[in-house]
Amino acid sequence: MTTTATDGPTLARLAALLADDTRARICLALLDGRAWAAGELARLAGVAPSTASDHLTRLVRGGLLVEERQGRHRYVRLAGPSVAQLIEDLAGHAPARPRPARSLRAVRADAALAYARTCYDHLAGRLGVLLRDTMLDRGLLDGADGLALTPAGVGWLDGLGVPVAPLRAARRPLMRDCLDWTERRPHLAGALGAALCARFLDVGWLTRGGGRAVRLTPAGGPALAAALGLDPADLAPDGAPDAGGGRA
Amino acid sequence: MTTTATDGPTLARLAALLADDTRARICLALLDGRAWAAGELARLAGVAPSTASDHLTRLVRGGLLVEERQGRHRYVRLAGPSVAQLIEDLAGHAPARPRPARSLRAVRADAALAYARTCYDHLAGRLGVLLRDTMLDRGLLDGADGLALTPAGVGWLDGLGVPVAPLRAARRPLMRDCLDWTERRPHLAGALGAALCARFLDVGWLTRGGGRAVRLTPAGGPALAAALGLDPADLAPDGAPDAGGGRA
C-alpha cells in the first residue's frame, strides 16, 4: 500500500496554475460555465494569442480545463463543477478589494453583475443570496441542523417543474453553500442550485445579459416574487440604476 | 472587463502563496491545527531558517497564517477553519499520486495516518469516513436532501456529551463534507466534526500519536463501536499491522 495522497509539491503545482494573473483572469472568465475560444480569452486577458495558447495548454494539462477543437477554433471550458467550486472557494478567500469605478459603463456592468449573475451553473449575486434566504424563511430549506430540503421544499420545487428525484441520483451533492463574492454571504450551489438556475432560464424568468450577468425578465420578476411569496419590489435591483444597459 | 469583488490579480496573489513547494509543505504541516515554531518548519521543509522565515512572513501578510511571539520563538498556525478548508479543498483536487514506500518506518507512519488523523480540528482517514457513513446508516444524519442532523442524531450527540445547541450558535457552519485525501470520500467537518473529535480526545477514546495521527485507545475502540452500533472488529485498522508504532 502506498501512502498519504497529497504532498507539498503536488499541492504547489496545482496552486501554481492559478498563481498567474493571466491564467487567473482566464479561469474567472470561464466561471460562466460556457466554452470560450482561445482568441477571445487572449483578448480578454490582454495578452498575445501565443501567450494565451500557452496558458491554455498548461491549464488543460493540469486538469482544470477541457478543450474541444472545432475547425480552426479551440474551445475550452472548466473541467467540471468541482473545478468551478475550487476557483470559487479561492476567490471567496481572497481579500475583497473595492475597485474604483472607471467609467459609467463599467459601473453599470458591475451593478448588473452584483445584482444577478451565474456562478458556473447556478445563480449568484444579490438575487442568488435572496433566493437562499427566502427559501430558508419559507421553510423550504432547513438550515438549523445542516442544510437540507424540507418536504415543503420538495413540493415547492415540484410545482416549479424541478423534480428532485433525478437530482438526488446525480453524483454531485444536492446542495452546497457557495460563498458569494460580492455579498460575502452564501448562495445555493450544487445540483439543486444548477437545476433552479437552468429552470429559471428555461421558463424565461431570467435571461442572459452579456457575459455572466443575468436579468429578471418583465414576466419573470412578478412570477418569481409570487413563487417565493415576496413583494415584487423586493426583487428590484435597488443597488443601482442598472436598467438593462449592462452589455459588457 | 473583470468582475466586481475578486479580480484576476487578487486571486493570483492568493494562489501564489500556495504555489511554492516549501510554502505548500509548511501549510500542509500546519493542517494539524497546532502552532509550530519557525525553526521546526524550516527543518521539516528542508530549507535554511532564513528562507523559512521569509516564507512565514509572506504567509502571515497574506492572511493564511497568524503568528504569536513567545520569547525568542515565533509560533505560527493557520488563521482559522476557513483557511484549513481552503487548503483541504486544494489538496482534494490535486491529483492523487501513489508514492513509493521508502522504509518500514515510513510505511507504518503512513498506515497510521491513513487510518485516523486530524484534519485541522476534525477527524479524517478511514475512521473519519467510517464515522460519517455509520451516522448516515443509523439515521443520525440525513443525506438524502442535503446533509442534516436528524432528531435521533441530536439525541445521540447529547448522549455522547456533545450538546448541539452551542454548535448551532457558532458562526461556522454546523456540518460540512470534507473530501478525505486518502479515502477520496467525504468525512465530517464543520463545528460538529470539530466538537466530535474534541470530545473523543477528551474522554480518552482517541489519543494523539506523533504529528497528525490519532489512535483509538484500548478503551475507546469498544466504546466507540458500542456508540455507533458496530462490531469492534469493524473499527480495526485492517489496512496494515500498524499497532502503536506510528510515532513519526
Add this chain to the structure above:
DNA sequence: GCGACGCTTCGGTGGGCACCGGAACGAGTC
C-alpha cells in the same frame, strides 16, 4: 485555387523570486 483567419510552435528577453550564507539582534541561560 487564393487569401484571411485562428491557432500553435519556437527562440529570445526580462523580471520575479526562492534560496543561501553571513551578520545583527533579542531572549533566555549560566
Add this chain to the structure above:
DNA sequence: GACTCGTTCCGGTGCCCACCGAAGCGTCGC
C-alpha cells in the same frame, strides 16, 4: 556579563516562466 540559540535582515546568485514577434499550419470563405 559572556555565551547559546532562535530568528531576522541583507546582498548575491541562479532558475523559472510570462511575454512577445515571427514563422508555420490547418480551416474556412470567396
